[in-house]
Amino acid sequence: MENSKLLEVDHLSVHFHTERGEVTAVQDISFHVEKGEILGVVGESGCGKSVTSQAVLRLFDEKDLVRYDGEIRLQGRDLLKNPMSEMNHIRGNEISMIFQDPSSSxxxxxxxxxxxxxxxxxxxxxxxxxxxxxxxxxxxxxxxxxxxxxxxxxxxxxxxxxxxxxxxxxxxxxxPKLLIADEPTTALDVTIQAQILDLMLKLNKKMDMGIMMITHDLGVVAEICTRVVVMYLGQIVEEADVESLFNRPLHPYTRGLMKSIPHMEGEKKEELYVISGSVPSLNNVPKGCRFTPRCPYADSTCHSKNPELLADNQTQKVRCWHYKDISEEEGELVYGNR
Ligand SMILES: Nc1ncnc2c1ncn2[C@@H]1O[C@H](COP(=O)(O)OP(=O)(O)O)[C@@H](O)[C@H]1O
Ligand SMILES: [Mg+2]
Structure with missing residues (x-):
């Protein structure tokens, strides 16, 4: 049987050598992009989205002191084992990347x-x-x-x-077989953003090109993605098909992200939910679950041990000790306007 997986990222960690010692910007992440699919990668600024995408193209190797663990396979070939000459051929030919700021390209x-x-x-x-x-x-x-x-x-x-x-x-x-789009519409105004997203969707259909769509904007995800990984402080905390993510987010962080999407209810504007606190620095990663400092449900288990990313059902994985209790307590969030 033909492998439908275009890109497979397997237990990838990206470590940088800095003046303050080694920091791990991306910690043991695994995901894949199917042929012709649009995968969303979401999370707040600093969670490791760009590092992940630049690792796929090995863009750090040239200027930074970097160390990788894990594998990044493009149709079965491990890119981390490729010589740079081969990577230069792959860039722009098999994998292309677009950035938020066009002046860089x-x-x-x-x-x-x-x-x-x-x-x-x-x-x-x-x-x-x-x-x-x-x-x-x-x-x-x-x-x-x-x-x-x-x-x-x-x-x-x-x-x-x-x-x-x-x-x-x-x-x-x-x-290219794979297009990596790193916040491609963030700097554009809303109408142009919609046109560019529409264009990407068309090209994805027309050329059967896989897209890894990196964004902090859940509206963009709802618009064009089929599956989504949610990152928090260098790790994946949830992975789901887009319907499940919007209809039944499981991780408290994802639930927070969903609650902070503005939507109009009749005439009255709702007050926007804000996830309290801010993302800790990479030099100060919490010992247990990385979300504990901001999580309203954190208990001693959460403070002492980081949960694994585990499957809840066929289409959804979550990294949380208490997600089942939380869904019961808070009820299911319903976002009908997707
Ligand atoms: N070359 C580098 N050396 C050290 N730390 C880095 C380097 N590049 C990125 N980082 C750190 O990695 C983390 C993730 O950054 P990034 O992937 O750019 O986040 P975002 O999700 O906003 O794209 C940040 O804490 C950032 O400071
Ligand atoms: Mg970024």
């Missing part, structure tokens, strides 16, 4: 047409003329109007939303 000195074409010339054996023609088509695909004219423009001549589209066009140039 767009060069101000070249026209946008040249930059999309360059990605094709670099990785695929096409002539300059052919690459330019395909660049026009790719830019059209991302919804840039009159791309045949815009290819001659420089990045400073176009808006932020347009730059984001150019970055997506560059990322898609080689039809």
């Amino acid at each position: 767009i060069n101000p000195l070249y026209t946008i047409g040249y930059q999309v074409a360059e990605a094709l010339i670099l990785h695929q054996n096409v002539s300059k003329k052919e690459a330019m023609e395909r660049a026009v088509e790719l830019l059209r695909l991302t919804g840039i109007p009159s791309p045949e004219k815009r290819i001659h423009e420089y990045p400073h001549e176009i808006s932020g939303g347009m730059k984001q589209r150019v970055m997506i066009a560059i990322a898609l140039a080689c039809e």
Whole structure:
């Protein structure tokens, strides 16, 4: 039987050497992305989303002192064992990445047409003329109007939303199997954000491309993801298909995230729930469950031992000693407006 798993991250830990000693930014996480699926990775700022995605492409190896445990397999091949020359081939060819800030992947000195074409010339054996023609088509695909004219423009001549589209066009140039999108719409206004998400959904269907969608915005998750992993302080605390996550969140942290989504009830605006406290630093990780300092249900067990991430049912895993009691006590949260 063919393995439908495109990316498999298995017991991955990412350790950095810092002046204050070694810190573990990502601790023993496992998840996978199926072919053609959109997996959401959510959690507050600093929980390790970007570190996870950059580890997949080994982007730290070049500039940071980093140490990995575990495996990251792309269609069965362990990327952590790859030589850098092989990783350079994989980047932009089999796996592409888009970031919140397009300026990190767009060069101000070249026209946008040249930059999309360059990605094709670099990785695929096409002539300059052919690459330019395909660049026009790719830019059209991302919804840039009159791309045949815009290819001659420089990045400073176009808006932020347009730059984001150019970055997506560059990322898609080689039809990657996996697209990693790290908060791709966070810096954009709401209408453009909706258009970009719509575009990603279309491309995912059209090219059967797996997407790892990193976001702190649950609205984005509801919009396009099929499955979700929730991260907290470097660990996965819950994993679920998107319906279960919204209809029956199990971890107190996920429940808190759900309660803090703004939604209108009739005319009256509800008061927003805020998860109390803040994420501890990596130099000061709680001994037991990492969420204890902020958890209203924490008891002595939670303070002394970190629970494992265990399956509650076929589609949902959770890392909490007391999630069953909490659901009983608080009742099931219902978010009908998904
Ligand atoms: N190169 C690095 N060296 C040391 N610590 C790092 C490095 N990169 C990220 N971190 C730390 O790892 C943690 C996770 O960061 P990050 O993955 O960027 O979070 P986010 O979920 O907001 O994307 C943070 O505490 C951050 O300070
Ligand atoms: Mg980040």
